[in-house]
Amino acid sequence: MRLVISAVCVVVLFSYAAAYDPLDPNGNITIKWDVVSWTPDGYVAVVTMSNFQMFRHIMNPGWSLGWTWAKKEVIWSMVGAQTTEQGDCSKFKGNVPHCCKKTPTVVDLLPGVPYNQQFSNCCKGGVVAAWGQDPSSAVSSFQVSVGLAGTSNKTVKLPKNFTLLGPGPGYTCGPAKVVPSTVFLTPDKRRKTQAQMTWNVTCTYSQFLARKNPSCCVSLSSFYNETITPCPSCACGCQNKRNCVKSDSKRINMVGIHTPKRDNEPLLQCTHHMCPIRVHWHVKLNYKDYWRVKIAVTNFNYRMNYSLWTLAVQHPNLNNVTQVFSFHYKPLLPYESINDTGMFYGMKYFNDLLMEAGPTGNVQSEILLQKDKDTFTFKQGWAFPRKVYFNGEECMLPPPDTYPILPNSAHVNLFNFAAFIFTTMLVMLAIW
Structure with a gap:
């Protein structure tokens, strides 16, 4: 029994050490999910990906973000990004969702998309600069409208099993955690608004896992x-x-x-x-x-x-x-x-x-x-x-x-x- 416990401890410590970089001890990618408004069957959220790694950026072919819905949620629409598959939306007639998959995968849009498909810090082909190199380019974001999701803080369930590929394996994401709601400044910087609900996901990189x-x-x-x-x-x-x-x-x-x-x-x-x-x-x-x-x-x-x-x-x-x-x-x-x-x-x-x-x-x-x-x-x-x-x-x-x-x-x-x-x-x- 002691031998088994020791082996488990070694594996856990080794996995943790593999994801820890002594030259960038605080480096991570933080995914922030801000619910900005409620809809009749769900909510509209702004998802922001911030690369706090000092010297590791996400290069071509860019990031892809995945998760598992906690209930039977669907994505009605997206701005600044898209899912790689629509999934089975056959039960919907007329207004068909953008994606009905239980495990959607989202990718950034390419530069030059029409203006009405763009969102702030989007459309760079998934390329995200390192924080130490250019903080202004170390952010990527998109807007998503989620349906069948609950319409209050008590009825919304957080997505699970987040995965981040950028542009290959190596990132491990922790569970989503509710944090204090984000406060936004209006474009004219004269008024503050607050998100209805905010949760964060932290992803760390391990070269050992990557290759x-x-x-x-x-x-x-x-x-x-x-x-x-x-x-x-x-x-x-x-x-x-x-x-x-x-x-x-x-x-x-x-x-x-x-x-x-x-x-x-x-x-x-x-x-x-x-x-x-x-x-x-x-x-x-x-x-x-x-x-x-x-x-x-x-x-x-x-x-x-x-x-x-x-x-x-x-x-x-x-x-x-x-x-x-x-x-x-x-x-x-x-x-x-x-x-x-x-x-x-x-x-x-x-x-x-x-x-x-x-x-x-x-x-x-x-x-x-x-x-x-x-x-x-x-x-x-x-x-x-x-x-x-x-x-x-x-x-x-x-x-x-x-x-x-x-x-x-x-x-x-x-x-x-x-x-x-x-x-x-x-x-x-x-x-x-």
Whole structure:
């Protein structure tokens, strides 16, 4: 009996840990359901989905939200979204509901729908930005008219078994809970109105539940060692090895080869790591009071463009970032006393779209960091990141014993001197 209880405790703790992200401890997607008015057989509600995750956004093909009705409810109409199936509405004559399924699935509308089908924060194809990147775009909402549902707080029953896919598995949603009614401001901001009833659903993400293998990896190099530490072999699993494409293959130019499939199955360039994304961290230069890092992100998936991409990095010296070139940068403070995590993302209309695999399938930037004289060192791999996330997915780092090794002090000084001479020559040539 004790063995069974222990096993259950381990499973529960492991599941909880899998959904907990130490770099984003409060990250979740909250679904708020506001009943704004009653109808003869039900109510009209505004459903708002807020992505409070700091560096994980919902990308194409967007979110889908499902639940199970508590009674025999139907959806009479929707604005700003639609269900994927109507279900069996044969018992209705004349005025037919939008959806009669016991377990409806709702998706966002695409941009460009007629104005009378739009609702605030809708119609983005289900794409929702990360809260840390753009709070104004981290919200999606729609309006739903529910029938056969009860017409008061006492007779309405909360839906159950909420599911959120965005755009794949990984999210687990808790039960709906009644909360204090939302207070709204009228458009002219001169009057307040209050929802008749409000309930919330909280959904958290687990990379463990989403996939067996990582979806990105990290390689390392430095100015003080000629050795490049590559991504680990089969870092993202080698199940796609048989269908991978060599970079010089004629298959790349075939019509339709770059079109995404419905199941998001990747078409990867043949590599030893077989990851869709590789992040390369290069320790580039060492100055007296500063040091410089180059970051390059490469896409090896021929079927995927990454829009609104994010890169989160944990490193102790990120508390002294002086300048970031060609990327946006935002410090992340998972804990008040620790400032060792930051998020990088692209500049709009410049490099916010990471193109599919090929010559243009990469983005890169450089970071200038001020040295913390009490902790700064190039020894024992200190200059390399502790954790790296791409689009909220943790990337596999190489084993620490394979990191580029720091030579003896004479060699370091020689490398520093050579780097200084090279930089000086470039500056002189530019001025000349």
